[in-house]
Amino acid sequence: MKQTTMTSNAKAIAAFLGKKAEIDEMLSRLQELSDNHFNSHPDEINWGDVGTLEHCASLLKRITDSAFGEDEHAE
Numbered sequence: 001m002k003q004t005t006m007t008s009n010a011k012a013i014a015a016f017l018g019k020k021a022e023i024d025e026m027l028s029r030l031q032e033l034s035d036n037h038f039n040s041h042p043d044e045i046n047w048g049d050v051g052t053l054e055h056c057a058s059l060l061k062r063i064t065d066s067a068f069g070e071d072e073h074a075e
Contacts, residue, residue, distance in 0.1 A: 012062040033039065040049050 007033050038049070038053060061071075069075060
């Protein structure tokens, strides 16, 4: 039974590291997009662009609140 637990744990670790790599890639892409001002040009920014960023920010806030146990995820 111990072998099964170790195998299961190794699979869980591999799955965890795979998901972490996915998150790291997404964060890298988001940082690059942010560094490029979300592909917006100052003379062309409109309220639609603001709404899009507001939506993205609200989704990221849900993630950070969950990750750090803040707001509705606070204990």
